[in-house]
Amino acid sequence: MLKIRPIALATLMTLGTTTGAQAANWLVLQGTEAPGTAKRAHVWGFIQFEYSQIDNKKIKSTVPASAALDGRYIVPNQVAPDLTTHSGFNIKRARIGVRGNPFPLDNKLNYFLLAEFGNNGITNTDKGRDFVKVTDASITYNITPNHHLRAGLFRLPMGDESIQAIFISPYINYTAVTNQLLLERFLTPGTAPGKANRVGSVGAFRDTGVELFGTFTRGKWEHSYALMYSNGNGIDMNDTDGNRDTTLYWASTWLLGGGKKAFRHEVKAYLWRQDGKRLYNGSNYNRTRQGVGITWFDGRYRIMGEYIEADGMIFNGLNPVCGASSTADHCVRPADSFNAPLTKDRANGWYVDLGYIINPRWDVSVRYDSLDRGTKTPTALREFRNWTLAAQYHFNKKTRLALNYEIRNARAPHAPKADDIVGAFGNRLTVQLQAVF
Amino acid sequence: MYQQLMLRVLLTLMLPVSAVFAAQDMTGNMEIPDTFANHKVVLQISDPNPFKQTLVLNVAGNVLKHYGDTTKVDIEVVAFGPGARLLLKGNANTPRIKRLMAAGIRFSVCNNTLTNMSKKLGYRPQVIEGARIVPAGAVRILQLNEHGWITIKP
Numbered sequence: 001m002l003k004i005r006p007i008a009l010a011t012l013m014t015l016g017t018t019t020g021a022q023a024a025n026w027l028v029l030q031g032t033e034a035p036g037t038a039k040r041a042h043v044w045g046f047i048q049f050e051y052s053q054i055d056n057k058k059i060k061s062t063v064p065a066s067a068a069l070d071g072r073y074i075v076p077n078q079v080a081p082d083l084t085t086h087s088g089f090n091i092k093r094a095r096i097g098v099r100g101n102p103f104p105l106d107n108k109l110n111y112f113l114l115a116e117f118g119n120n121g122i123t124n125t126d127k128g129r130d131f132v133k134v135t136d137a138s139i140t141y142n143i144t145p146n147h148h149l150r151a152g153l154f155r156l157p158m159g160d161e162s163i164q165a166i167f168i169s170p171y172i173n174y175t176a177v178t179n180q181l182l183l184e185r186f187l188t189p190g191t192a193p194g195k196a197n198r199v200g201s202v203g204a205f206r207d208t209g210v211e212l213f214g215t216f217t218r219g220k221w222e223h224s225y226a227l228m229y230s231n232g233n234g235i236d237m238n239d240t241d242g243n244r245d246t247t248l249y250w251a252s253t254w255l256l257g258g259g260k261k262a263f264r265h266e267v268k269a270y271l272w273r274q275d276g277k278r279l280y281n282g283s284n285y286n287r288t289r290q291g292v293g294i295t296w297f298d299g300r301y302r303i304m305g306e307y308i309e310a311d312g313m314i315f316n317g318l319n320p321v322c323g324a325s326s327t328a329d330h331c332v333r334p335a336d337s338f339n340a341p342l343t344k345d346r347a348n349g350w351y352v353d354l355g356y357i358i359n360p361r362w363d364v365s366v367r368y369d370s371l372d373r374g375t376k377t378p379t380a381l382r383e384f385r386n387w388t389l390a391a392q393y394h395f396n397k398k399t400r401l402a403l404n405y406e407i408r409n410a411r412a413p414h415a416p417k418a419d420d421i422v423g424a425f426g427n428r429l430t431v432q433l434q435a436v437f
Numbered sequence: 438m439y440q441q442l443m444l445r446v447l448l449t450l451m452l453p454v455s456a457v458f459a460a461q462d463m464t465g466n467m468e469i470p471d472t473f474a475n476h477k478v479v480l481q482i483s484d485p486n487p488f489k490q491t492l493v494l495n496v497a498g499n500v501l502k503h504y505g506d507t508t509k510v511d512i513e514v515v516a517f518g519p520g521a522r523l524l525l526k527g528n529a530n531t532p533r534i535k536r537l538m539a540a541g542i543r544f545s546v547c548n549n550t551l552t553n554m555s556k557k558l559g560y561r562p563q564v565i566e567g568a569r570i571v572p573a574g575a576v577r578i579l580q581l582n583e584h585g586w587i588t589i590k591p
Contacts, residue, residue, distance in 0.1 A: 036528030037487035104485070104519075105554055105562065107527055145527060 024262040025253070026163045027213045027226055031140050031150045033110040038101035045096035046167045046436040048118065049089070052079045055426030056086035056328055059321070065417035073322040077426045078331045081124040083318070085329060092432070093118040093166065097136065111139045112154065121183075121202035122235065135204055135235055147214035153237055155206050157213065157226035157249035158182060158272050159291045159306045161351070162205040168262060170355060170392050172404045172430045175369035176384040177349025180317070181289060181310040184234055189281045190336030195319055197337050203234030207245060222253040222266075232276040232287075243284060245276030259299055268295045278313045285343040287313040302355035302365070307348070314342035314373060317382065320421050342380055347373040349384075365390040378414040382422060385409045399435045404428075466545065466569040467577065469584050476510040477586040479578055485519035492591040493523070494533055497542050507541030513581065517547030517574025521554070526563040538567045547574030 054077045061070035075083050079090065097114030101107065114136035116122045123130045138152030155163050161178045174183060184203030187196040209230025216223045231238070232245035251270035258265040273290040293306030316339035323332030349371035357363040367388040374380030387407040394400045406428040412418035478500060482493045497512055504510035516523045523530065524546040534544060548570050555561040564570065571577040578588055 034487075034529035036522050036525055037490055037530065039485075039487055104522065105525075105558055 024164070024264055025215065025222065025224055025251075026155075026160070026165070027157060027224055027249075028215060029261060030112065030155060030163075030165070031138070031211075031213060032142065032148060033099065033101050033107075035107040035142075035145060038104060038107075038110060040102060040104055041098050041100045043096070043098050044437060045114075046093065046434060047091070047095075048093040048167070048432055048434045050092050050172065050430055050432035051087075051089050052428065052430045053087040054079060054428045057424045057426045059420055059424045062420055063416040066420040069321055069417075069421065072324065073326050073328070073331050074320050074421060074424050075318045075322055075331060075333065076320060076422075077424065078322075081119060081121050083333060084331050086331075086426075091118045092120055092172075095135070107145075108142050109139060110142070112152075113137050121185075122204050123201070125201050126198050130201075133201060133235065134237075135206060144214075146216070148212070150211045150213065151209075153206060153208045153235060154211070156230070156245075156247050156274065157211065157228055158205065158247065158274065158289070159270070159293045159308065160268075160295050160304060161306060165262070167434055167436055170363060170365045170390040170402060170404075171353075171367060171388055172390075172402055172432045173388075173406065173428070175349070175351040175367065175388075176371040176386055177306075177308050177351060177369055180315045180371060180373060180384075181308055181347055181349065185315055185338065186234060186236075186278075187280065187338055187341055189340065190319075190338070192336050194340050195334075195336035195338065196340045200236040201234060206235050207231055207233065208235075208237050208239075209245075213249075220255045220257075222255060224251045224253070225249065232278065241277070241279035241284070243277040243279065245274055245287075247274040248272060256298055259297070263299070265298050266295075269293070270295075280313070280341060280343060283343075285313050286311065300357050302353070302357075304353040304355075305351065307350040310347040312344060312346075314345045314347045316340060316342050316374070316380070342374050342377070345374045345376045345380060347371065347375060349373075361394050363392050363394075365392075379412075379418075381412065381414055382418070383411045383413060385411075398437065399433075402430075402432045402434065404430045404432075406430075466571055467580065469580070470511060470513070470543070472507075472511040474507065474509055474511040476504060477581070477584075478510060478512050479581045479586040479588050480512065480514045481574075481578055481588055481590040482514065482516045482520035482523055483518040483574070483590075485522070487522075489520065489591065490523045490528075490530055493520075494530060494537065496589065496591045497537055501537070501540060501542065511586070512541075513543040513545060513586070515545045515547070515571070515574050515577050515581075517550045521546050521550040521574075524564050524568040526565055528565065531565055534565055535567065544568045545571045545574065545577055547577075548572050550574065 056077050059069045059072045061067045077086050079088050094117040095114055099112045101110045116133045116135050122133050136154050138150050138154040140148050140150040142148050162182050186199045188199050190196045207230035209228055211228040213226035226249040228247040230245050232243050249272040251268055253266045253268040256265040271292040276287050277284045278287050288311040291306050291308040296303040319334045319336050326332045351369035353367040355365040369386050371384040373382045389405045392400050392402045408425045410422035410425045412422050480493050524544055546564050546568050
């Protein structure tokens with residue numbers, strides 16, 4: 001019989017588990033504490049140790065424009081965040097946090113604090129690698145038991161793939177649409193034309209600001225809303241350009257009965273929209289993101305789908321070609337790490353995810369995601385089509401081993417040279433061991 | 438000797454009278470429940486650990502389930518000290534507590550604890566509807582023990 005430490009179980013019930021449940025009111029789970037039962041300080045966290053291997057395909061030139069690149073390796077086939085080798089081990093995430101009610105007799109306030117010690121886009125910045133980075137630091141004032149005001153640094157109320165606790169997903173890497181349209185990179189012009197470099201950490205689907213959120217329940221219907229006003233600067237806490245983001249969110253959930261919190265059996269439909277501006281190369285550019293999605297979980301089957309549109313400040317990918325002196329085992333990164341963003345272009349994408357819990361030890365999932373990036377400019381258009389196969393083995397409710405195999409395809413239908421480059425995208429195999437405590 | 442016998446008779450007769458007086462004691466519901474149950478249990482919660490809240494409700498439910506109903510087992514949950522949070526209004530376990538109340542389980546909360554909480558909060562906290570306030574939780578447990586209830590502290 002599985003033995004589960006009570007506090008760990010309580011944490012998992014509050015935040016999620018490793019079973020790939022993914023059906024929950026994340027606004028409430030992350031922003032509030034159960035009244036009357038919260039500890040003054042509940043320490044929790046998780047570790048993700050993984051091995052990744054990417055098929056390190058070379059560019060095959062089919063047009064004269066790419067002839068000089070024939071046989072070269074590409075950066076997207078290297079393992080993040082360092083992007084210098086196509087395989088390797090990594091501590092992808094190592095987070096420790098504390099949450100609770102600072103004055104347990106009074107249910108009016110609760111807090112959430114989380115820090116990252118792993119090696120990823122949060123701790124790797126343009127200035128090198130940070131030992132630790134705070135990813136969440138918020139205080140929630142509970143206006144009423146069902147309506148709340150949250151202030152600080154925390155997740156933006158967007159689609160489920162971005163808002164859910166990362167450790168409950170069976171997928172190790174994000175979809176292309178979430179990774180490129182929502183996981184914001186803050187860029188500054190590079191040394192070469194049309195190139196850029198990162199400033200600070202990735203946005204990590206978070207921002208610093210204030211959020212009003214709450215729920216209404218009518219019979220088996222639960223409606224949730226959120227309105228967030230924030231800096232538009234990811235997890236770097238300060239504001240660098242005087243612009244603010246406004247994010248709106250609405251979800252209507254039909255409670256199927258059974259399960260609770262992150263295990264809850266439900267059908268949820270949601271929509272969200274984020275508006276803001278970004279300062280790039282001395283000018284402000286509009287940046288809008290919006291999405292609509294649905295999630296189904298009945299305790300055995302999971303279906304998730306989301307469609308996302310983006311307008312302005314479109315992430316235009318890595319500066320893709322490894323230096324000429326690169327070898328199969330070492331990619332020499334170009335001087336400028338990224339392509340300059342498509343400041344006035346658009347993108348859209350979607351994903352569908354199906355999951356099946358075979359038994360408490362095993363579950364399997366399959367996901368298809370699609371992204372069209374740069375849809376207003378034919379030569380800038382990039383099409384990404386990916387399949388991800390996932391399986392998880394749960395040692396217990398706190399620890400799991402996940403295996404993901406991603407079949408990655410990319411095209412540049414109106415740019416032959418670029419098409420040769422993205423045609424070298426290799427498939428990715430990742431094995432991840434995760435422990436939640 | 439006759440006087441001692443009369444005294445004993447009088448004392449015996451006074452017991453139900455005293456019980457009546459005890460039942461009429463309105464300062465905190467300290468009356469001894471009138472029950473025919475063969476098994477009598479008082480569950481103590483005095484810990485701040487929120488998991489203990491879940492545990493004491495689990496034990497209450499499991500004991501009741503084992504014996505069938507409150508005609509066979511009498512259960513009272515007594516909350517005092519930090520454990521009194523269980524019975525404060527708004528507690529996330531309220532629906533479950535209400536179901537157990539409906540099944541016949543009593544919930545008592547310590548008035549001394551509520552008074553201390555009042556000093557910290559600046560106002561007197563409200564308790565869940567249906568919870569009984571007793572003058573002192575520990576005394577309530579002692580009283581029940583003296584009348585045959587067994588204390589279990591999960």
